[in-house]
Amino acid sequence: MAECERETERDPVDRPGLVLRAFEHDGRYVLGFPLHVALTLCADPPSTCVRGLPLASWAGNAGAIGIRLIDPATGNVVLSHEPFPVVLPELGTSTFTLSPGACRRMLVDVSRFLPADLAPGRYDLVILYGAPSRLIESPVARVELAAPGAAEREELDRLEPELALVGSWGRWTNLRPRHGERIEPPRGSLDPLRFNRVLRYLMFGPEGLSDVDPALLDVLHGVYEPESHALLAELYAARGDAARLAEQAAIIRTSYPGLAWWIDEIEAGRSAIAAARGG
Structure with a gap:
């Protein structure tokens, strides 16, 4: 894989950007549980190198992930949360570099953005990835957000104290x-x-x-x-x-x-x- 050369001074208009190569999701999710989607980002143009990108993953997203949830029947935005990326490696924030020709797939959980009283149903979902001076918006995905069944509700109740303690399913996984x-x-x-x-x-x-x-x-x-x-x-x-x-x-x-x-x-x-x- 090609290494990144030291970035030279260039006009901001000419700085390399990002392109969303793939956006993947499932068709059905259960409310209260993880809602995993995957973004694959590449440098644009591919011959360039992009440094200092906030790393989003199933474990956490460094503020780099946002979400829009839309009622497909009315077009009304039910939920909107813009990304607010933190890129401070000295404070423990994970970042990554896209070398020339490389891409990065990030599997992220956006369930924490959903309000507890969100009604089950079908929604249009848009995922946002934000880095300093860059914003990537996914295509619209139609997803079903289903109410938990009796056994799933019992499990959510059982795990609620642990989840409340750590704050997310990603942190629970690492617990x-x-x-x-x-x-x-x-x-x-x-x-x-x-x-x-x-x-x-x-x-x-x-x-x-x-x-x-x-x-x-x-x-x-x-x-x-x-x-x-x-x-x-x-x-x-x-x-x-x-x-x-x-x-x-x-x-x-x-x-x-x-x-x-x-x-x-x-x-x-x-x-x-x-x-x-x-x-």
Whole structure:
């Protein structure tokens, strides 16, 4: 991958910008649970380098993500939250650089923007990504926001104290289990917490990472499909299975190059999942 050259002084009009290469989402979400969408950003033009971009992820978004929710029947804006990015690495804010020809896929959760009394129904969803002097707006996505069923409501009630303590599903996912707490695997492909549960199981589960059955990831379809390949790569790296790791790396770099950074980290021995295990 090409390295970024030192940026020379140039007119602001000529500064490289960003382009949204892909916007992915599911068709249905359950209110109260994560609402994950994915943005893939690339430099524009692709031969340029863009530094100091706020890093948004499933764990947090550094103020870089905004949302508009629109009633498709009336066109009225039900909810609007503009991004207010914070780019202060010295305060712990994560940033990233887009090298020439590179893209970055960011899976983000926008559920925290939704008011608790939002009515179930179909909405038009627009996601905004903001960086200093740059704003990216996604296409409109029609999504269904469904009311939780009885079992889902019971689960929300059970997890509410932990969620209130940490403030978001991303932070809950990274929350180390209490002594004796059982880390639950996902409850199937319709589990609205399936992605977060997979991550918690990989980071804090009862068995070693090399012993986790890759079938655990079978529930990650739809918007989570690209991440499922990166997580498979994590498992094969932990097993020392170079051939299968190479297969997943090839899938990522060919079909989902916006996640190539993840494969680079695994191959360099900097896996965040392994680090959470103390490995």
